[in-house]
Amino acid sequence: MLAFIIRRLGVLFLILFGSSFILYNLTAITGDPIGDLRFSTDPEIEAQIQELERFLRLDVPPPLRYFIWLRGVLGIFTGNPDFGATRLRTPVINEISAAMPITIRLVIFATIFAIIVGIALGIVTALRQYSRFDYSMTFVAFLLFSLPIFWVAVLLKQYLAIQFNTFLADPSVTLPWKIGIGLVGALFWGALFGRTRAGFWKAFTGVFIGTFIALTFIDQANWFLDPALGPVLIGLLSVGIAFGITYLSTGLNNKAALYSSLTMAPLTLISYFAVSSSLNSSSSIPQLLRYALITVAVAVAVSFLFARIDRGPVIRTTILTGLLSAHLIVVDKFMQTWKPYMEDGAVNFRPIPTLGQAKELLPQNEFWISTLDILIHLFLPTIALTLISFAGYIRYSRGTLLEVLNQDYIRTARAKGLNERTVIMRHAFRNTMIPLTTIMVVDFAGIVGGAIITERVFGWYGMGTLFNRAINTQDLNLLMGVFFITASLAVIANLIADLLYSALDPRIRVGTGK
């Protein structure tokens, strides 16, 4: 195992060396870094050109100049890496460390959503293979594969930002809209849950009526301008979460899991009243993480009360229920922040932005308002990125699950008399996740470099913008810096994926044989 890692690391360095060498020379030979200065009429231009040439070491031919650059980068091992300086004389490393968190913020939610939604839909389509739902999801996946993201982005800006903001000026959901949204939702959920025709109509009617009532409630309670969950809804939703999670993970027959998850509902309500005063403008992310840890501890304690034997699944179920319910309290707090946010002068009742990563003019020391601002700025880019990347997860998880369901061990599990839920969730789903995990790791590393277009369309100043600038101004050091980071992430992710694969699937052994 250790030998495998060392060998792979060696290859990894060779690959990085080779590809950076290719890119460096490709760019250096084809580009002219002082091209923009040649046509200048400035009397000082000769001196400027000479100064820049000296600064960029243009007297050294590119293949040799590469090694000057490489020597700086190899400083990683001695603890002081030097990626060179940009043409504006700022260190490349500073620019990258400022841009990196922004890009990660941009892609992380989209990746998580894409994974969750994609895998869930993929599994349902596999379970309903060759149904109408399967066919329509296949079509949707192919359609999303074929969408250029810049095109989607313009549509989203128009309909989800500009027109939605206009709608928020005088929000009221009219009857045709209620019926329309209800029908679309009912069709989707009906197809998702209805195994038989009768089941379809049952789900269809239920969802339609539910959506209709929910929309009427949102309209009447003025949720578009002043939303809040309040203790009643939090309580009800917690009970719903408890039932849902228990149903999916252990089944409702496991009384210990059900009771301990249900216990989390009153506990959530108690903590809602307990923490509401401490969630104020001086809150912080570490504080919320601390609360999350406390929730986990309480969940473990509760499950110990109820479960005598086979505690593992009960503990997992309760922790998940507890975290999801506690998360409602945070959601509620954000909803309460919506009204002051809308009334702020910088927002002025047009909350959904089309450009940028945060509003500059907002009060800086208000935790909830500035966090809400960041989240709202993530709204459109996240939808765009999710839309184009979750199609792949649908197709891939569908294919993998279908393959897994054909395996002998699934037949064995069924033959043992396990119910369908256990067969799917415990035996099939977990094995489906093995190849999917490795894809996720690689995907996430790739998307950091691949968000160039998204950043451009939505005006974010991340790695993509940096890269754009590097190309447009012939800034070789900056370009190589961006490339080095994204490429290193990609190869390291590949290595992690391989190791993860062998850790998750004991049949695969890395490092043995060829």
Add this chain to the structure above:
Amino acid sequence: MIKQKKKVEDSLVASGENAIANKEVEGLSQGQIIVRRFLRHRAAVFSVFFLFSIMILVFSAVDSQFGPIRTNGWWKWNPDDIPELRFGDCPNDTIGCPTISVVPKFLGGDGFGLGDHPFGQDDIGRDYFSLVMKGSQRSIQVMFVIGFFAATIGTIVGAVAGYFRGVIDNVLMRFTDFIITIPAVIVGSVIGSKFGNLGAIVLAVYLGLFAWTGLSRLVRGEFLTLREREFVDAARVAGASTRRIIFKHILPNAVGVIIVAVTLLLSGAILLETALSYLGFGVVPPDVSLGLLINQYQDAFTTRPFLFWYPGFFIISIALSINFIGDGLRDAFDPRQKRRITKKEKLAAKVMKRESV
């Protein structure tokens, strides 16, 4: 007792299913089976027709040139013409609105007709229909050139690496890894910003030189398994040369994988081209491409959305039909693929069996 009878019936149905599957391919050649399977994929067949119609429309409407071949278009405007800009008769005081109408007269529309400028006009009055046609021509040409180069290089590298294994394989695959590490958009942008002004086709060739990596890995894997098969041994014993074994014996067996991968590569190529042109690193003005059109007119979306919809519609149609064709081809070439047996056929098989028993 009843249960047992049910079991017997089930097994009868099961063998009936096999009978259907076998009966269907009786006396057919491999090629015929593939064509049959492909024709069964309705979406794919429809996509083939659709894509061909789009290509015929696009290449015949305005003047096109590819190498020495030149054709004249039947449409009255060319992208270089600057007819008078229409205004006054457009809704919302916009300029150069589209004249196409598809709502029939009895529904209160103007009947079917193209009008002078079916897709409208751009800022200076150029006919947008001819611009979109020209842009689609460029995008499709770029797509096929990328596809051609990527397919050729990828197949050769993969075949050589997979067949010879050992040192050659190691060297070639590490070289592939070099190329794979560089994200496609980065390579594209670097190349595009240098070679974009040399013309779209040159750009496409350079992009093709970097797009073959995925395919070569796939072909290598296929060759690694195929070279161990008996028919390869037989060919070698019969004295066939290495080149003959690779091209006459192994390659035809790997062609399914290659065709499917190339199809999907094509839809990726058209999206790459449009994305690069959108970023300004691809096709540059005065040339036209679909991504460039969207880039130029995205700000006009609120007032003149047609400048945005039509190029987008062509990008999506082309990419979508290629994706469906790829799906159909995968189904057709995959020998493990089992076809869904409908209830009706099951019933027919059951009846058939019972009668013969």
